Amino acid sequence: QPKKDEKDNNINISSPVMMAFKVFQVELDTKHDKYERLVKLSRDITIESKRTIFLLHRMTSVPDAEVLKESECKLDGIRLKIKQIAKELIGEDLYQYHRAFTPGIQEYVEAISFQHFIKERSLLSLQEINQRLIFADNENSEGSQGTSTDHPEQQGRVLFFQVTAIDYLLGIADLTGELMRMCINSVGNGDIETPFKLCQFLRQIYDGFSYIGNTGPYEVSKKLYTLKQSLGKVEDACYTLKVRGSEIPKHMLADVFTSRAAMIEPDEVMS
Amino acid sequence: QPKKDEKDNNINISSPVMMAFKVFQVELDTKHDKYERLVKLSRDITIESKRTIFLLHRMTSVPDAEVLKESECKLDGIRLKIKQIAKELIGEDLYQYHRAFTPGIQEYVEAISFQHFIKERSLLSLQEINQRLIFADNENSEGSQGTSTDHPEQQGRVLFFQVTAIDYLLGIADLTGELMRMCINSVGNGDIETPFKLCQFLRQIYDGFSYIGNTGPYEVSKKLYTLKQSLGKVEDACYTLKVRGSEIPKHMLADVFTSRAAMIEPDEVMS
Amino acid sequence: MSVNEMFSSIQEFLSADHDVREDIRKVVQVLEQTAREILTVLQSVHQATGFKDIPSKCLRARELFLTVRNHLGDLKTKFPAEQYYRFHEHWRFVLQRLAFLAAFVVYLESETLVTREEVAQILGIEVEREKGFHLDIEDYLSGVLTLASELSRLAVNSVTAGDYTRPLRISNFINELDSGFRLLNLKNDPLRKRYDGLKYDVKKIEEVVYDLSIRGLSKVQESETAYEK
Amino acid sequence: MSVNEMFSSIQEFLSADHDVREDIRKVVQVLEQTAREILTVLQSVHQATGFKDIPSKCLRARELFLTVRNHLGDLKTKFPAEQYYRFHEHWRFVLQRLAFLAAFVVYLESETLVTREEVAQILGIEVEREKGFHLDIEDYLSGVLTLASELSRLAVNSVTAGDYTRPLRISNFINELDSGFRLLNLKNDPLRKRYDGLKYDVKKIEEVVYDLSIRGLSKVQESETAYEK
């Protein structure tokens, strides 16, 4: 079947069209490869963030210095991964690869804002998150990383990664689930202050989300239902604490319980 | 809030229960880490297999030695990845991690059976595929691979990976899509033999799948519809070739066309 | 090998697979039946009258576990040992249930947490995958979580039955279990969901203990019990 | 920063974002309108009478492209240059269409494949992302694929209109394009789907050329044309 070869020969392999498409091939492959590397980084970040959250839940209500330190280490490790993302994105349009790393970043927001709440009992702002994602670009000393983009003019400069407002929102929406878990844990541990604090905080976040309503993207609205459920669980827990706390121990047979104060500290009795 | 600490202290960190759960932690983390490594390998295999298929489509109908060689190289690269999977699975139950690597393996089946069809015009069997997935376990000489599992008793032994019958089936189902593409390409290239061969082959595969029917898993049945469509496209292409080929050139004004043979080789006229 | 032959051989494989699954399904049905019987035996501890003869109920359950061992022994013969996870979904549910029942019996007998080894021993299966038909770690953990929620119910009912010391013991037990589970990094899977329920069990028991404390009921009985001894 | 402040600032961000998108949407609607007008101008080449005054149609299209440049110039001012891909979905479709129309004009004028640079130049935008509002490579390729299917239609209609040489030239052109595309590794995305259609265009043109060949129509006219010159 010699004709096919003939036909092929018709197409000059070095014609302008073919030359152009060779360029396209390289361009597309480069893009896809970068995308794939980012997906992998994102998966790593997701897993490590989830483990950080589990770690933080290991504390009972009072901040535990050791656990906090360990979580800080883990978050440092995650930030190294985010730095790698930042490196990949040097000179790129962040939004072009956004879908590749958004799951990991959201999970990171969830983890670090959870840690922050435990330490500070406040909401970590987007600005604060982004401030911690400014890195010194000491690429040479790290060498081993697989990133091949070598921009000589970038060396010694500052690298940074910017979490988008939407990723921040989505991370915070997930945070509320962890806060709910923390609340129920606190009740189980006999801590009756934390639940009320958490309830207050969650209501603020819930009010914030209702204020935004459906002006955000679809993914945000979708998480509203879960958020509302979490708030409901926390409100129920506080309600129970209040109801049982206000019960007058009519049938009290023991002598220890004479003051209201004693009722709020049941753990001493238990232990 | 000293009572919480007290409570915590109640739980003896070196109690049998806590010791057991520490073991569980390691066991679960090890499993999840392995799963994650396998997912990454699977993604790599998928991408490389897809590129191999694109490469093979670059040939027009006649096998092109150079392209075939290049595809062989790519497949060798993929097999190195599968070898890494095999290493991860040493001493494991393949099915425990099956969901992690099944997409990549299916894509590999698709790629290698496509290459085989181009070379041999026949269906590559599951046995043949598995025979090529027996590897010498020369771990020490490769060193650089990230796999940390070091089974001293395994060294120097043979490593192998077994594609399951279901993954094979699913890969072959996808192969038919590529064969359909090849068929339409052939017609466009003026090759009128390959389409009929492909049609014959696809019908056999289609008959095979209808013979299996719904006795296979759901994923197989799901692909039947696409398979039927591909066959339809190929049958339509052959039909068109036949119809136009059998047309008697009544209105023929030129003198070149006197024999049926001439009609089958339109390319010469075109070029 | 021709296309036809290839598909024939695959069809044979699928047929064989189908038969294996049918066989497994049948044994699993029988297992579920026995598991339900054990559950009925143990459930009765929740009733006011049930608190009295816990030991005899445990004995009865132990007997039924012998039947379970036989069925599981039968199950093992239905498929190649190294393909456990190929068919896992078939018995996963019933094995979790049996792990729970074993954990419940052991708790009722000794108020300790059954180990994975003990469950395996009660069911007559292995702990380690390499050794044969075994108890998957997640199935074991799932069974333990069911125990936790059963015990939170037991705490409630033991108060109704007038036993005011049991809730405190359950509370300590569950607290330790909770600390154990907190060590684990779970994926977003069914086990994680079930683990999320554990907090509510802990909370419920804490509430019962609180109720007893403010009424001084736990202490009273303890001393009563002390006197009685 | 309080929770309230945080959400207020995010709400501000969302409002601003919403406004930007509204602005973009409006310009894009105008662009679509002009694109439809260019299409109507160029579509008429398919009609029997249309083959005669292709040059004048191209001139008319070129004029309309000036309007397009203005609109695109306007579009650029609506958002920060480095956030192109944040809003890409809004203009992706119309840009693919415009790339096709530019490719069609250029083909009709010179029977060559428009380069990415040329499309960018016709639309008054950049080729390289770094330089500003640019033509995404996949959008360019998508436009080129639409051209291929338009040309397969043109091949058919040129025969109807009595032009027997054009199909052969189209065939060569499309074949080269096809070879080009085969160099690419596409993902399973819309572009891949559109590329799958290219084979059918190639096939269709091959059939037209075949029809002409067996009737000796292509050669005849070629010689006729030769004589006429």
Added chain:
Amino acid sequence: MSVNEMFSSIQEFLSADHDVREDIRKVVQVLEQTAREILTVLQSVHQATGFKDIPSKCLRARELFLTVRNHLGDLKTKFPAEQYYRFHEHWRFVLQRLAFLAAFVVYLESETLVTREEVAQILGIEVEREKGFHLDIEDYLSGVLTLASELSRLAVNSVTAGDYTRPLRISNFINELDSGFRLLNLKNDPLRKRYDGLKYDVKKIEEVVYDLSIRGLSKVQESETAYEK
């Protein structure tokens, strides 16, 4: 018979079928209306004042069931008896609801579990499939499960209304029901799902009993009742 004739006769058949379904739909709508009326009558027992005249409410419900019998008698005439399952979906929902209502009336009257025979008798239909329009066993079970959740609500509200002994009786009743259901080997169908909800009802009632017990309320009233006698 020509193709057209055959299709004409098929159309006649389809039309007839369509008419039957329309007829059934209409009767079912009326049944649903009456079922809602019975529900309204019985629901009022949950209110503080409702506990007093349970008997009169039951009498009113019994009257309404006579209307139900008439409608069901009407329904039977709408289709051939052996095609019960062909149209089952049409009345399945309302029959489950009526089974629940019958079970609720019987419980309120006598604190016993209505049998399938009794439900059938109240509704004026058959128990056995062979005998004609009957109560499908799964629909009966579904109605009974609805009763369980209604009773857990009743336990809560009876405490509010100051009746401290009813919850214990409900608890015993539900426990018996639960053991009963544990004898069944349910498929993975809607009924199984509803049965899984039963354990929440059981737990809820146990907690009510617990609440009474820890506060010594159940005993108090019992002795009060004793004194009153």
Added chain:
Amino acid sequence: MSVNEMFSSIQEFLSADHDVREDIRKVVQVLEQTAREILTVLQSVHQATGFKDIPSKCLRARELFLTVRNHLGDLKTKFPAEQYYRFHEHWRFVLQRLAFLAAFVVYLESETLVTREEVAQILGIEVEREKGFHLDIEDYLSGVLTLASELSRLAVNSVTAGDYTRPLRISNFINELDSGFRLLNLKNDPLRKRYDGLKYDVKKIEEVVYDLSIRGLSKVQESETAYEK
């Protein structure tokens, strides 16, 4: 009229229609914004401190409703009155929300169920379809169902805030609402689904009342209140 002329006139029509929809969309967005502000105001009653100044919150909400009236007045002018249902989907959601908010304000003010007339009056629209821009009956019902679930939340939070009498009042209100809905024969549509959720609200509130009742809390406060007077 040529084909082109006809299509041109159709395009004019479609453009006009498109413009109407754009106009509606914009007003609806503003309405949604105001609705969210009202929600923020009213939602704050759930907070511990929020129970104190309910009247002032209601006043603030009433003010915002004046803005809503203006927007709705604006909306009416955007399209011919008889095409209400042509564009219904655009404002359906926000109108349901506003109906809920109006019902919530009225409840907080007077603990009564807002009538359809009152909602219409608060929003400055009609009750009767024939008279112009009105409140569709299903949208009213949907708003009322949202109120029910908001009140179940309020019952819980009012206890947390130390108000032990409100839950009982809410319970009576919800029971009345539930009887009302039981009079309706709802189709199998979204409204029906939402109505099915009402029974969970009823149950939830009954459990709150129960919790207070068993601890003698409702009575205590009632007498306290009595003393205060």
Added chain:
Amino acid sequence: MSVNEMFSSIQEFLSADHDVREDIRKVVQVLEQTAREILTVLQSVHQATGFKDIPSKCLRARELFLTVRNHLGDLKTKFPAEQYYRFHEHWRFVLQRLAFLAAFVVYLESETLVTREEVAQILGIEVEREKGFHLDIEDYLSGVLTLASELSRLAVNSVTAGDYTRPLRISNFINELDSGFRLLNLKNDPLRKRYDGLKYDVKKIEEVVYDLSIRGLSKVQESETAYEK
């Protein structure tokens, strides 16, 4: 007005609404029946023998349209005119179908595009929304698009029946239609999707014309026809 009274009046309203919908549904069913009959009459033009007596088929269809007018007249009486869009979904489908059938008849009679006015006149309904029961513009366009795909089929079958000139006329007609549609700015709705299908009809017909042209068949017949005259 008590809550119960209000809900009773709402139920009356809902019942009335339900009855209206039932009435509409019945008339629509009859309309669909007649539409199918018209379709059967017109479909027969595709058959080899059918090309001969097109006029008589059109007459028969026209007769059936008189019945349609009656049914539509009946439909109008079932609900208040200003609630057209409230019930639009009920008759939308059949009205699109009738618009197509009217367009088909008119095309077969005169090879012209039916105007909206003509369709309305054939169906005995209004063109303008304000005047009463009318033909929605999108339903008209949808009917026209169905005509396009019917004509592509007719082009194919007329060749089979030996009529080689009709396809060219159809081609011109469809091209004009296509230009017309290109003037429209359609939303991303079902109509847009259907419009996207138009290009396949255009292409198909062009290919038929091509087939005739390359074989010299169109010319042959034209001259034959010329001779015949």
Added chain:
Amino acid sequence: MSVNEMFSSIQEFLSADHDVREDIRKVVQVLEQTAREILTVLQSVHQATGFKDIPSKCLRARELFLTVRNHLGDLKTKFPAEQYYRFHEHWRFVLQRLAFLAAFVVYLESETLVTREEVAQILGIEVEREKGFHLDIEDYLSGVLTLASELSRLAVNSVTAGDYTRPLRISNFINELDSGFRLLNLKNDPLRKRYDGLKYDVKKIEEVVYDLSIRGLSKVQESETAYEK
């Protein structure tokens, strides 16, 4: 009868029911196997060589239908005849498939449409519901629709195999079928959806006939065939 006794008897009932379903499932599996074998036999007519020995293929299929009759005979014995619709879902799919295969055989043998009576006779079951295990009319229609799509494929492949007259005959057959279906008033159910696909089959076959016709191929062979005789 105690609750436990009643539930025991219900369990017996459920067990029996479960066994019936198991039995049915097994027979249905065997039926599916045979149906697949018949399909394999008949499907081979699409192959180039397959057109030659259609009669022998039909004979082989007829033989296999005898096996089918036996299995169906077996199936009938598994449950009481009046519960056909209770278990319908189990065999519905395979019966539709068998109806198609019967229709295919009959078409290949005699190029006529199998009647419902014939299918029933081939399968050894009843036509009329009242007489026992029968062929549901919708299942018959579903099988016939599958035949239509098979025949459109056959039309294509018969041309490839060099048989130019068959497509015309298929076209006539399908047109008749299409008119038949147009007499039916189908509900909006799966059957209706499948029927909507019929028009694509009709169109496809018409295009095949067109391709043959425009090339004079149908006539050529007809005359050839004439010569051969």
